[in-house]
Amino acid sequence: YWAPNINVFRDPRWGRGQETPGEDPAMIAAYSVEYVKGFQGEYGDGREGRMMLSACCKHYIAYDLEKWGKFARYTFNAEVNAQDFEDTYEPPFKSCIQEGRASCLMCSYNQVNGVPACARKDLLQKIRDEWGFKGYIVSDCDAVAIIHENQTYTSSDEDSVAIVLKAGMDVNCGSFLIRHTKSAIEKGKIQEEDINHALYNLFSVQLRLGLFEKASENQWFTRLGPSNVCTKEHRELAAEAVRQGTVLLKNDDSFLPLKRSEVSHIAMIGAAANDAYIMGGDYTGAPCDPITFLKGMQAFVPQTTVAGGCKNVSCDSTDGFGEAIEAAKRADIVVVIAGLNLTQETEDLDRVTLLLPGKQQDLVNIIASVTKKPIVLVITGGGPVDVSFAKQDTRIASVLWIGYPGEVGGQVLPEILFGEYNPGE
Template structure:
């Protein structure tokens, strides 16, 4: 009775309001969300409704509705924020941990930081893009082809592993409060989408029903049906001649009708414009927007194609009531996030800003970086290194002292990033001499050595640069901000304030200085920028050398003055620019090898970086095409240097940094030790040093198949799964999915398989023993195979568990295979029970003659 009276009083107060102030039902936190949403939408004009269906939704001041930008990213930590944040390992590295508990904890920590940023920005009156609580993560597309540049954002090639990691991420991000969402996760890119990047706006994917339901949809289903993800992003490409954001089968039949998804759907950014600009399936924005909304695409990320919804209503293509359906879904998310309620009602509103980069978060970033490292080869137990037996270590390679490679893409800015060189130096201290030679660039053979001198640059009698900033991307009109700056070296998050009048979004800048060289001869300027940047000398635009880094040589004359201008444009995302001066030379592989030949061991740190693999990039050089790869080998210049280092006769340890599978044909045959360290986040360098010197026993496992070369692969644009991934690949890889070595040895005793009385489930058990000398973690993997008269996987992962064992310790592991795991997908896309012989294996990787012989895997066949 008291609860009823309290509710009546509350309703009375909200209906009366304060003197002179209108109070609406939607502002009453005691009312059901559905009633509040209906009330709010009922007060909106058509123009206001449409404005709220675009990612940058403006404020509606007459109703007290604040502005909100739906676009935020949290792929491996809060991204693109002007606040300092914790950067965890890239998504593919998180998959390599095979640890759902660690992923859950990472997502929970990231959502803590996101909540702190959101509330701090709201209280300061600085909301905007990349400060909201709707994160467009995770990316659960299947990494079907290693050439795809965005595969680094995924959890690998396997539907089961992808689903398990994705579910943990979503649950950690969204929280478990019965009323409020901690934040909103978004499963992307729905659904048949994994490259190429260069034609994603025009490509039409077509797959069999078997591949659709066996490979491309399972992870999305798990996140939607089981994890209750609140957001889904539809992809750019078409699927059977219909754009994904307006697709009958994907959007209406499967997502809304079969899976009963009741969250919101956002388009990928610009995808609605693709309907009429590139797919040519619709005449104009009105037709495209109406069709997208009718298919359940509630929010448009882009340039405002949804503004044409008003015209679409006039033309009878859609009704206002149908628009309301999508609008209500969007506001329901905002209400569930507590955006219209007092802070004292929202359990996450008091997370302090001090949580950013707190000790627990930094410790977890290090833990995950360690867990993700995969030991691919360790000939004659070269690793771990013994500092008592080593006097000098040579660290070589383009990624050895590069902080950016560790942050990958979709990243935020931590206060401190530890490179591999720094990690090794910090580990050995004064006990071991460390020498460093970059040796070669990532993809070219230029070597730049900085020799920057502040005294050589001045403007109007003052040291440094005159900086002019514009709140547009064409340097139009008068600068919004002009000031003198000592140098040009910046990292800004998207939307960060520069001074009081410029934010880093859709902005441009010009830095002007006069350079007076102190000697005659060739010098070189280096310009690093995330977006477009050009160097002008005496009014002439300079031509760069180098295919990734931008170098500008100049034959300077002592005593001469050179007027220099740096023109920079930033459209979106992080804003980064750095200007440097020094010398440039061509790499000399033999000289580099000779300079390190007296070292006891050589650590080569190379591979790839997000500079060459990523989302729809401009890079088109040998081996790379607009974000994707045309070769899966490491760049030729790195191979050349590695061969010279190998020729010295000194042991060479290859630290591979990559977001995707690499061929490694020559490397795996010749080099004694290889560590795959991915893009390890802010603590990546420390984690690598910990593994190198045995302070951490490597335990990562590959979430991808490492093929020999591109000849192993079908055509990139072929979405059929035939001969793709470990589930269907019939060749011999360099390193298989699930593979990873340890400094210790694990053995498996006899497997036991016990069907339930109704034979609907099967219990699988085995004993795992650490028979080596080191404490270590084993990733126990369960695979099932059921050959049929229709296509089924060669084998498929159906369970995994990460366990820790001390030397001599044993542990029983147990899995229960339910009817879900004991099913296969037939040609029609239906899940049918396994029949006949079912092969079940349990081990530290896939079953093979070698793993079974060495008791690293046990297996058994049963009849069903």
């Protein structure tokens, strides 16, 4: 399984920053260790014992750009000095390998000081010779193909095959090696021993996973099936993650928690208020039974109404503002859902600003000016958003950051608003 993403989130506009734990190398390193241990669930004797899954630390190295201005991840050259390697970029990967004992590492698209990351023999051998890595190295998808096609670093496809295999890469995500390895052998670019070395690294991990053994009752996952997916226990664990992950940014005069006995009508405003799609971030699986913010709130307050205000998260028009204003005027409490979704930040898409998309801030301000009481502002998204306008605005009593809360996010939001869970503790 090709996770975790442990790149350092250096530019807050990075579209894949949502996949990472943050900007602090030490914190990312600690996160990577626990992530890998939980994933691999090693058991048995010995340092290279049996595993439930194979975790893959990615993307090695200095990768934190998708597409911004004239720069793109397929051709970007990250210029990194020795101190930045040592202090910033290497610590998460070193900990992931030495302490987490990850069985896979993925090399990135970008060049590092003029050389494609998957062709940096010095860096790929360092993780084995100095850090004690025991596993296989895989390219990011099509990262080998772009060495010749996009970066023009090599003069032929066969040269690309040779440079990565001899550098220490073992597996290519994509079809490039399937299409060009035979030709590379015929042209004398690589030898059989280069392929054998790569296969040894891959098969050693597959052996630890038991992939060459006949399924038995003693193996992990043998008896798992559809009935083990989306269980009550799984959904409760997901809900607890949302509770602990939500951050209370502002709460003037202890406006929250709300009292159910005093609230008979709530208005949910925002394009994300009744949209299950926005609940999941990058690389989200198909949810079992997603609960939107509207559906979750209606379980607490049956008279909960909704108005988008904006047609979508991009919020390029004010056409829906009138309907949202009228809905807000009628309600006892108004909750505005603002922020990001995958149309604003994702793989191959960086942001150009930290402000709320389009006219979302205008919507928040207009709604706050017509309500009976101050509003609650809920922010979605994986990357940071500048909502400093709300800090001193007394019309906005409370601000919550809920991120991408997943399929039970709609269940947890009213729990927080009505005090069943306190994110401020």
